[in-house]
Amino acid sequence: MIFASDNWTGASPQVAEALLVAAGGYAPAYGGDPLSADVAAAMSRLFEREVSVSFVGTGTAANALALAHVARPAGVIFCHSTAHIAADEAGAPEFLSGGGRLHGITGAKGKLTPEMLEAAIGLYPPEAVFHGQPASVSISQLTEAGTAYSADEVSAIAVVAKAAGLPLHMDGARFANAVVGLGVTPADITWRAGVDMLSFGGSKNGCFAAEAVIFFDPEKAKGFDFQRKRAGHVFSKSRFIAAQFAAYLARDHWLDLARHANDMARLLADGIEAAREARLALSPDGNEVFAFLSRDADQRLKSAGALYYPWPASGLGVGEAGEGEVLVRLVTSFRTAPNEIDQFVGLID
Numbered sequence: 001m002i003f004a005s006d007n008w009t010g011a012s013p014q015v016a017e018a019l020l021v022a023a024g025g026y027a028p029a030y031g032g033d034p035l036s037a038d039v040a041a042a043m044s045r046l047f048e049r050e051v052s053v054s055f056v057g058t059g060t061a062a063n064a065l066a067l068a069h070v071a072r073p074a075g076v077i078f079c080h081s082t083a084h085i086a087a088d089e090a091g092a093p094e095f096l097s098g099g100g101r102l103h104g105i106t107g108a109k110g111k112l113t114p115e116m117l118e119a120a121i122g123l124y125p126p127e128a129v130f131h132g133q134p135a136s137v138s139i140s141q142l143t144e145a146g147t148a149y150s151a152d153e154v155s156a157i158a159v160v161a162k163a164a165g166l167p168l169h170m171d172g173a174r175f176a177n178a179v180v181g182l183g184v185t186p187a188d189i190t191w192r193a194g195v196d197m198l199s200f201g202g203s204k205n206g207c208f209a210a211e212a213v214i215f216f217d218p219e220k221a222k223g224f225d226f227q228r229k230r231a232g233h234v235f236s237k238s239r240f241i242a243a244q245f246a247a248y249l250a251r252d253h254w255l256d257l258a259r260h261a262n263d264m265a266r267l268l269a270d271g272i273e274a275a276r277e278a279r280l281a282l283s284p285d286g287n288e289v290f291a292f293l294s295r296d297a298d299q300r301l302k303s304a305g306a307l308y309y310p311w312p313a314s315g316l317g318v319g320e321a322g323e324g325e326v327l328v329r330l331v332t333s334f335r336t337a338p339n340e341i342d343q344f345v346g347l348i349d
């Protein structure tokens with residue numbers, strides 16, 4: 001019963017096999033290999049328009065470098081207060097952007113609302129040199145609450161960002177889970193909805209370490225690779241990141257992996273809803289389940305070897321844990337087995 005994080009999960013056999021095949025022979029270094037070009041073409045097909053694709057090694061690098069690329073002096077990056085860029089990246093966005101600051105907005109279910117974003121931007125009038133100047137907006141898809149923005153919700157955020165002249169970034173560490181959960185195309189919830197830059201994550205969903213920054217207008221990617229190089233993310237053997245993505249995207253393998261993870265999360269959420277010693281905090285849109293467990297159930301689960309994290313209620317908009325309860329995050333993955341769910345549910349019933 002491993003529900004700590006999809007960061008704990010290994011790699012898909014198809015991705016592993018592709019990496020072994022790519023290990024043979026020679027190939028031009030630093031992105032000049034044919035496989036890297038193939039992946040760029042595959043991503044353009046996937047997003048139904050020409051896109052630029054830049055590989056990086058972690059989701060944090062993808063986020064921080066994308067936001068650094070659009071940074072401004074005394075720039076302010078608007079995001080959710082629980083956003084990974086605010087809570088779990090050790091100041092990488094601020095550091096790589098040369099001192100940009102994050103302005104956290106606490107909308108329910110891990111989401112920004114257009115109204116809250118507009119109000120926050122309004123706190124930084126252009127002539128107010130003391131407060132800094134708006135630089136960008138970043139949303140997570142899935143959010144850190146395991147929820148997904150609908151295409152209309154993304155569009156509404158983009159309208160406010162564009163009205164203020166701000167680029168919109170999407171942290172897609174779990175983008176695959178959002179696409180499957182929403183039943184939409186990748187284009188529908190990105191550039192068609194006004195997203196300018198996407199951190200396209202593969203590491204949590206079956207790759208070893210494969211992340212990419214996608215610009216939906218390749219013109220706006222000019223100069224980005226200098227950001228990437230000086231942060232040490234221009235890979236000498238780029239073909240090994242490319243090989244992972246090639247296998248990941250082939251025949252929609254990435255969606256199959258995410259679909260299984262989401263299905264397991266739904267199964268888990270249904271079991272929690274029916275249980276006597278647990279209650280669901282939020283209905284999952286992807287592969288993250290937030291639940292209140294009784295402390296007795298929490299103890300029983302841990303004694304049985306279940307692994308998961310307690311989770312702060314702030315930003316979820318679900319209220320605090322009651323007396324004798326604990327709020328936890330349960331993350332499923334492509335490797336989660338139905339019998340793990342059955343075992344977990346059997347211990348909270």
Ligand SMILES: Cc1ncc(COP(=O)(O)O)c(C=O)c1O
Pocket residue numbers: 007057058059060061063084085140142143144171173174203
């Ligand atoms: C929502 C979200 N964004 C970004 C990241 C960053 O990824 P990494 O840990 O690879 O830097 C994570 C990590 O799990 C995440 O959960």
Ligand SMILES: C[C@@H](O)[C@H](N)C(=O)O
Pocket residue numbers: 004005006007084088
């Ligand atoms: C840092 C931790 O939150 C990680 N991003 C995860 O989702 O597991």
